Amino acid sequence: MKGPIIEMQAMHFGYPQSEAVFEGINFAVFEGDFLALIGPNGGGKTTLLKLMLGLLTPSKGQITVFNNTLSSANPKLGYVPQFASHIQDFPLTVWQFVSQGRLNSGRHNFWLTRTDKKQIQHALKATNTEHFAKRSLTQLSGGQKQRVLIARALASEPQVLLLDEPTAHLDTSSSLKIFDLLTELNQHTTLVLVSHDMELVNRYANKVVNVNHGLSWQPSKNMNNLEANHQ
Numbered sequence: 302m303k304g305p306i307i308e309m310q311a312m313h314f315g316y317p318q319s320e321a322v323f324e325g326i327n328f329a330v331f332e333g334d335f336l337a338l339i340g341p342n343g344g345g346k347t348t349l350l351k352l353m354l355g356l357l358t359p360s361k362g363q364i365t366v367f368n369n370t371l372s373s374a375n376p377k378l379g380y381v382p383q384f385a386s387h388i389q390d391f392p393l394t395v396w397q398f399v400s401q402g403r404l405n406s407g408r409h410n411f412w413l414t415r416t417d418k419k420q421i422q423h424a425l426k427a428t429n430t431e432h433f434a435k436r437s438l439t440q441l442s443g444g445q446k447q448r449v450l451i452a453r454a455l456a457s458e459p460q461v462l463l464l465d466e467p468t469a470h471l472d473t474s475s476s477l478k479i480f481d482l483l484t485e486l487n488q489h490t491t492l493v494l495v496s497h498d499m500e501l502v503n504r505y506a507n508k509v510v511n512v513n514h515g516l517s518w519q520p521s522k523n524m525n526n527l528e529a530n531h532q
């Protein structure tokens with residue numbers, strides 16, 4: 302069995318001037334997981350992702366990532382934000398957008414090295430977006446944009462990919478393609494994703510957690526994957 306890579310211990314969090322979203326949460330993500338966060342609107346799924354990423358700080362308790370107390374912009378964590386509509390107006394090509402994934406914090410220059418370019422190419426290939434690398438982002442469909450967002454996160458060579466509703470607004474066929482892609486990526490990358498699509502979650506995820514101002518594990522119909530991943 303592989304070890305925990307993200308851990309929360311007695312974690313509390315609330316937004317200013319609001320009631321607590323989480324109180325006393327104990328939770329762990331293990332290497333190799335394909336973990337889905339489900340639950341009602343406002344239950345705290347996005348908040349939980351942001352806490353894991355270090356974008357929000359717990360008011361009590363602690364969160365560790367790879368055994369270190371969380372600091373913002375951990376390069377081992379890749380983030381795919383909610384729906385790709387916000388990249389609609391970027392005057393960038395796909396290649397330029399994906400290359401932003403190489404500009405990790407703490408870097409002192411913006412020149413791309415040979416290694417950077419190789420990794421960008423690898424991310425484009427892994428997401429099957431290399432054939433439209435020279436196209437403008439504005440010319441892509443919703444499903445293509447979602448793949449490009451995943452490519453940008455992959456370009457940073459994350460060990461864990463956190464995705465916020467990667468198939469929101471996509472049709473069934475595009476959603477299936479995204480989940481097939483995620484299954485491939487899960488061979489080497491731990492996945493945590495927010496989803497409202499229970500059919501896809503039950504089919505692909507190996508762990509399911511209901512987030513509703515607390516966390517409760519749901520039985521997963523895909524336990525075989527879990528055992529395979531943890532061997």
Ligand SMILES: Nc1ncnc2c1ncn2[C@@H]1O[C@H](COP(=O)(O)OP(=O)(O)OP(=O)(O)O)[C@@H](O)[C@H]1O
Pocket residue numbers: 316317319322340341342343344345346347348349512
């Ligand atoms: N920036 C913020 N300031 C204050 N309250 C917030 C903020 N962001 C979220 N909240 C509140 O925190 C709670 C959890 O919100 P969150 O966005 O994490 O839920 P969610 O499960 O991701 O919802 P959805 O399924 O609708 O995306 C909600 O009550 C929400 O109103």
